[in-house]
Amino acid sequence: MSLLSVHDLTAFYHDFQALFGISLHVDAGEVVGIIGANGAGKSTFLRSVVGLNASPPEAVRFDGRPIGGRPTHDIIGLGIALVPEGRRIFPSLSVEENLRIGAHRGRPGGWSLARVYELFPVLRERRAMSGIALSGGQQQMLAIGRGLMANPRLLLLDEVSLGLAPAVVHDIYRALRAIVGDGTTTLFVEQDVGRALGVCDRLYCFQEGRLSLEGRPLDLTRAQIAAAYFGV
């Protein structure tokens, strides 16, 4: 059975429809990527999964249970963590407090402050600093660490490489490989197709709020992906 299964999901921002019947699934232990151009609905999709956007109950199932439309804090408590686009570090909290608040629900599991510091040693060095005093790359590490502190069964990552220098992106993705190598089920959104293909087991491509392609990286050709991505 799939850990996450989404069926015919729609999403709206007032009169604007952002998603037109998306159906996809993520199985336990899988690493799944979502690619697509700006405005394809990728972030909206993740927001819908965690209940920041309204959806009908049956549209989103987690571990077999319908979770669509439930309050975000309940969904997070069930074991989904979202590392949001733009990192969204809490400015009033120190680095360590930003990590600790990730564990607000107190879910048991393998991730702890010590293990996050092991993964990102620079965060330990700067743990007393304000979260927003960090560089962009370090803030991204902090946001990922904060997500891991929740001990999620499903980790959602939204554009973790956005706006970062290539060397930093390299470091972030090395850490991500360590995380997913651990068996953490992960669904990530990425604009950088090359990066996504290098990490994921399966790939979905969104185009203007609809699914335009699905497959395993080795089964897909460049031409197929380009067509699904740009709609040419």
Added chain:
Amino acid sequence: MDWVNAVVQGVLLGGLYALFATGLSLVFGIMRVVNLAHGDFIILAAFLGVAVVGLTGVSPFLGLLVVVPVMLGLGYAIQRALLARVLDRGVLPPLLVTFGLSIIIQNALLQLFSADDRRLEVGGITTASIAITGQVAIGWYPLIVFVVGVLAIVGLQLLFFRTALGRAFRATADDPETARLMGINHRHTYAVAVAIAFGIIGLAGVFLGIRTTFSPDIGPGRLLVAFETVVIGGLGSLWGTLLGGVILGVAHTIGGKIDPAYRELTGHLVFLLVLLARPEGLFGRAVRET
């Protein structure tokens, strides 16, 4: 020596002003809502003290054991049932709701308790004092209020910076949506913050009622004191709130010493001076544009 005495009394008065202001500052700091009924809730708490004392005959100090929990509950309920409905609809709706509450509370108190001046009687403690020198004496009661004010500030400081709940408050104030992504129930968090603010309002109301006479119409004046205290000290700083209370308290007693008619005026002038010289308040950080 008279002037020294005025300053000492002003400092002690500052503890009460800090109690007035803390709830206002808390609600604004976490939800960006100015509670225009804040002063009326202080007076409501004082009348609640009158009712408890009248019904049970206990001392108003013991009455706090009823008033503070009732105010806590009232705060939680008002947030969940009323303010939460208008929070995400811009600046004006919450102002209108609290303005409406202010009018309702004043008139309800007038109906229930009449316009007579009331006072909460605690016996000799309000006049007992410790003589420091010939002219300077510290009253036991103002000292108690001052200590309670300082303890409230210290307690909140610990709550905010040493506990998971405080962390959730700060995170929710920073970014409610991302706080939800941490699994925080932001509605509950807001309501707990308002409940704590109202608990302190309960303290402030009873201590005010023991210190001076009060009637249903004096709430807006207390709101003004609370507002000036917060602005002088700086928004978002608990220690600033205490300092703001002390500065305003000293301004009031010194002004009152020059001429009783200048008491409030001196406070307003000091408030305006601080606003001119340091608009963000003495301990305040510049407000971020978000």
